[in-house]
Amino acid sequence: TQLLEQSPQFLSIQEGENLTVYCNSSSVFSSLQWYRQEPGEGPVLLVTVVTGGEVKKLKRLTFQFGDARKDSSLHITAAQTGDTGLYLCAARRSNDYKLSFGAGTTVTVRA
Amino acid sequence: DSGVTQTPKHLITATGQRVTLRCSPRSGDLSVYWYQQSLDQGLQFLIQYYNGEERAKGNILERFSAQQFPDLHSELNLSSLELGDSALYFCASSEVQGSYGYTFGSGTRLTVV
Numbered sequence: 103t104q105l106l107e108q109s110p111q112f113l114s115i116q117e118g119e120n121l122t123v124y125c126n127s128s129s130v131f132s133s134l135q136w137y138r139q140e141p142g143e144g145p146v147l148l149v150t151v152v153t154g155g156e157v158k159k160l161k162r163l164t165f166q167f168g169d170a171r172k173d174s175s176l177h178i179t180a181a182q183t184g185d186t187g188l189y190l191c192a193a194r195r196s197n198d199y200k201l202s203f204g205a206g207t208t209v210t211v212r213a
Numbered sequence: 214d215s216g217v218t219q220t221p222k223h224l225i226t227a228t229g230q231r232v233t234l235r236c237s238p239r240s241g242d243l244s245v246y247w248y249q250q251s252l253d254q255g256l257q258f259l260i261q262y263y264n265g266e267e268r269a270k271g272n273i274l275e276r277f278s279a280q281q282f283p284d285l286h287s288e289l290n291l292s293s294l295e296l297g298d299s300a301l302y303f304c305a306s307s308e309v310q311g312s313y314g315y316t317f318g319s320g321t322r323l324t325v326v
Contacts, residue, residue: 104255135314144215144303144317145256190256194312199269201246201311203256 105129106191106204114210118180123207125191126173134174134193136165139206145190148176181211216240219304219318227326231292234321238285238306244268245287246307246315247279251300262287263309294325 107126115121125134133152137145149158151167151174158165162185164177178185192203216239226232238245247259258271262281273279276294281287291298301322305315 133312137317142319144217144305144319145315146215146317147314150313199261199310200258200271201315202258203248205255 104205105195105202106193108189108191108204108207110207111205112208112210114212115181116212117183121178121181121209123176123189123209124173125175125204127193128172129193129195130171131193132171132196134167134171134191135201136174136176137190137192137203139188139190140186145188178209181209183211183213185209186211215316215318217304217306217316217318219302219321221321222319223322223324225324225326226294228294228296230294230325231290232294232323234289234291234302234304234323236287236289236304236306236318238287238304239316242306242308242316243285244307244309244311245281245285246305246311247273247287247289248303248305249300250303250320254300256303259289291323296325299323299325 109124135150136148139145149165154171155169156167162179188206190206194201218237220235243264246261250256259273261269279289301320303320305317
């Protein structure tokens, strides 16, 4: 079983619509990261959230870390075609060196 | 350009062969991580090196090995290759722990035929 469960697996929306991607686990994390990956490229770090309940905004992207530090969400407002990509959440348990990734959500924004 | 350099970008080889993938970390980063990405398994952690020493191991096969050299570049060696080893192999680097994120290279696409 995956340490991090992402949903939905695929998301296709029209330009201008909003979307939310979820990342859930039964484990508690000291921090959680979101990455975006485009075809043929490596993942690019978008944000790191550290404190339970934390909300971070990056232009039209809003990231939230759950109060219990077990889950996170990524909300995109007024999506643009440039937001198309694979969104990955990643986290490390406090006693683990390994950074584990969720399976990802493939987001397609249609013009 | 992320600052993490991986070579080669593409590699096609036959089953049973051995290949070496190379990674130069971002300047100043001491930790190097190797990940394998396939369609059905997602991004899977293979191994981490910190300043030349192995720090953590994931589900890395015995046919695979890695090392980090004094100049901090790293190599991932894959031997006795099988069709199922075809995947994207990514290297990432970070400062000591990587608690605030990793910087990934563009990957090496390995195709075993």
